[in-house]
Amino acid sequence: MVKRTSGSRKPLTRSENMARIRSRDTKPEIRLRKALWAAGCRYRLYYDLPGRPDIVFIRERLAVFVDGCFWHGCPLHYSAPRTREDFWKSKLRKNVLRDMAADDALASENWRVIRIWQHDLVRPEPAVRHILDLLARTEAIYAAADLPSVTKISESAAVYGTTGRSESDIKTELTCKCGSSDVRILEVNGYGSLRSGAGHRPESVELICRTCRNIWSAVADSDETPL
Ligand SMILES: [Zn+2]
Numbered sequence: 426m427v428k429r430t431s432g433s434r435k436p437l438t439r440s441e442n443m444a445r446i447r448s449r450d451t452k453p454e455i456r457l458r459k460a461l462w463a464a465g466c467r468y469r470l471y472y473d474l475p476g477r478p479d480i481v482f483i484r485e486r487l488a489v490f491v492d493g494c495f496w497h498g499c500p501l502h503y504s505a506p507r508t509r510e511d512f513w514k515s516k517l518r519k520n521v522l523r524d525m526a527a528d529d530a531l532a533s534e535n536w537r538v539i540r541i542w543q544h545d546l547v548r549p550e551p552a553v554r555h556i557l558d559l560l561a562r563t564e565a566i567y568a569a570a571d572l573p574s575v576t577k578i579s580e581s582a583a584v585y586g587t588t589g590r591s592e593s594d595i596k597t598e599l600t601c602k603c604g605s606s607d608v609r610i611l612e613v614n615g616y617g618s619l620r621s622g623a624g625h626r627p628e629s630v631e632l633i634c635r636t637c638r639n640i641w642s643a644v645a646d647s648d649e650t651p652l
């Protein structure tokens with residue numbers, strides 16, 4: 426066996442590192458699968474459907490995605506990289522819009538879709554309860570035909586961030602005008618994260634609501650003292 430010393434390997438670049446993190450069978454997903462299995466749920470993996478859902482219940486027509494906070498624009502945890510700003514900017518936008526296109530394609534084939542944040546699977550029990558509840562019911566979560574297209578940008582602008590605010594405050598600030606907090610970051614101007622206490626925070630972000638497809642921008646609070 427060849428012994429490899431740590432010095433012989435080049436450190437991964439950020440994008441190489443991200444590519445590794447992106448792979449399937451991520452830990453939060455495995456945690457969810459195990460918990461579902463323990464709860465008696467029988468599902469399919471890698472079932473060929475639009476957007477390639479992570480977990481599929483064929484008979485109940487329920488498609489489950491586990492979305493990584495970085496790749497899918499989590500408002501709490503997305504951190505825009507400092508380097509290759511334009512690359513990551515268009516990457517995120519593409520990913521988030523592709524997710525919604527997949528949601529629509531699935532809905533139009535009468536699939537119900539749920540997306541679970543990676544950060545909500547530290548303890549998978551609430552997600553399992555949610556899934557069990559959906560499996561027990563059959564009504565659609567939403568109808569594809571009711572969704573407006575992803576083009577309209579509303580006039581309203583919000584402000585995010587004030588020193589010392591907690592995660593739950595950020596959640597409230599980033600709630601859509603329709604009342605949904607199922608909100609994703611679509612685009613970031615600048616680098617850093619929206620979280621309070623982040624080393625650097627972007628000047629502004631564009632947010633999109635998964636529920637009503639409203640898009641609006643939020644600018645960084647000007648009172649925020651840079652760290
Ligand atoms: Zn997150």
Ligand SMILES: [Zn+2]
Nearest residue numbers: 601603634637
């Ligand atoms: Zn909304």
